[in-house]
Amino acid sequence: MSRKKLSRRQFVAATAMSSAALITAPYVRSANAAGKLNIGFWDHWVPGANKASTELVNEWAAKEKVEVSIDYIPSQGNKNILTIAAEAQAKSGHDILAMPTWWPHAQADLLEPMNDVVEALIKQNGEVNGTVKYLGKSGDKWLAVPACIGSQIKGPCSRIDLMKQHANIDVQAMYPAGAPPKADAWTTDAFLKAAEACHKGGVPFGIGLGETSDSVDTVGAFFLAFGAEVVDIKGNVVVKNDNVRQVLEFYKKLMAFLPSDAPAWDDGSNNRWLVSGKGALIMNPPSAWAVAKRDAPQIAEQCWTHGFPVGPKGRFAPFLPYFWSVWNFGKNKPAAKSLLMHLSQPAAVEKLVAASGGYDLPAFEKLTTLKTWAEESPPKGTLYHYPNPHKHQILSISAAGAPPKVAQQIYTQATLTKMCVRYFRGESMEKTLAWAQGELEGFMRS
Structure with missing residues (x-):
């Protein structure tokens, strides 16, 4: 995590x-x-x-x-x-x-x-x-x-300059400091187009697909954005549904624009990716920006933390309390x-x-507008939207919706990222879903 x-x-x-x-x-x-x-x-x-x-x-x-x-x-x-x-x-x-x-x-x-x-x-x-x-x-x-x-949110941290140059997206205008987001156009389709544009520009998004927390948290938010439930609240395995198929298709397209070794990334990989200047966006709490602030200030000056793209079923952000x-x-x-x-x-x-x-x-709604987030810099306001002060997105955790003790196994075993990797590498959709069903049924038995 x-x-x-x-x-x-x-x-x-x-x-x-x-x-x-x-x-x-x-x-x-x-x-x-x-x-x-x-x-x-x-x-x-x-x-x-x-x-x-x-x-x-x-x-x-x-x-x-x-x-x-x-x-x-x-x-x-x-x-x-x-x-x-x-x-x-x-x-x-x-x-x-x-x-x-x-x-x-x-x-x-x-x-x-x-x-x-x-x-x-x-x-x-x-x-x-x-x-x-x-x-x-x-x-x-x-x-x-x-x-x-x-407690932390693992939302997008974007390079202001690279997103503007390669994807024609002004993240500061989309998420202005001190004001509500203007992000209706920040959709999963727009995210995919931006990932493609930055990949072509030689600064791919740094999103992991490994088995550690950062990868699991990101894929979980996208699954929720597509309404892709694998186990319902009653404990029924429901992975073979159209929403799951839809998010797997989305991830297959997205993975083509990510670093080739993303399935082997751990929780430090995306931090290093941002600080090295190789990428235009990662999903992380402000620790990566803090590294850049100390070790690569010219990069920190171009970092902006903001909200997740909205999918067909809503805008979700990974929250780990x-x-x-x-x-x-x-x-x-x-x-x-x-x-x-x-x-x-x-x-x-x-x-x-x-x-x-x-x-x-802090988890409590009256404590999400403290001055620290408005005043942290550089650039000033870079963390303003980090605590979700305008309730712009639903704070979530990967596999939410399943009974917590089952969801914990889905999370720990990185079932969702494994599904994406298997399908991207050429396994058929139905084989991927059948594999996942077997895994999930095993969790239910245990």
Whole structure:
């Protein structure tokens, strides 16, 4: 998932020494002391972002007289996922643990209900989008609190100059800073024509078709844009439908204009593609732009983050939310809930967003117009449309629509990208669909 020189992978390397550090807030002994609290946060890709969360936790701890310890757990090598699994098995560990996307549902039976926290935050900060509900809620139970830290949209980041030169598209006019989009003509057909034009101009779109998160997220948004459902909400395998056939035809055309090695790309490939100056567009959160800002400022000055093209069934953008979960076997649930309320206050969220350079996205609708996104540069306003302030597109996750535990397998196994690659490489449509049906039925059995 994709999350993360300043590339997401290099962020981890640059902060490896601090990632494993145990950070302890001052413990103020008092008759009102509320015990201890152990926290497992995601180890941020952006240098300095962990410092902001530590300061907010320490601020709360000093006020509430709680002794806190924080572990920053990297996602490199799936260490965060391994930690979740180990603590679930041992029924012991952190009181608060950050969980990405699918994992609250995967651990639903072991999580403390968070309705009191989330419902209060929604009342204060506004509603959350459908993807947050899909991933963070089971029936009437909120499994976890939507986290600002780590949540991201993987939308298009275009080169202003190259899109104008080769595709005759002015992305700044289409998505003007400080104003609603003027993007009715930004359709999947227009996207395909632009990809062809940039390919002919020697600056192809850098869209991966591998098995890691960035590739899976992009193809998932296009599947939704075509209404291409492979498993429905009841768990029925419905992959053999016309909408799936239509999106596979679209991707077959698109792949002809992408780098030839796109099926082998990982989550760092598109970042490098943009920073190298080889491409006119990638799908990514602002980490790639941040790399260019540091290492290739002449490229960063030409980058503009904007919305997805609209398809026959709507305009969808990949959204990967993070959550803060509290184990039901945790030792200090009241303190955990109090801290999560503190971290979700508007002032705290604004600090976290600023510390991440606009990378982190709060889930609540009233917190999508913070000044960081309007003021980040160069060029000024380059991130204005990143948080979807005008609700111009539906925030989604690949395979959404299927029951979450099935969708997680579709996502993890990169079933949708594999379908596109198989069909592009010459397999017949019906063979591709038959292969996918077999895979999906296997997921249902497991």
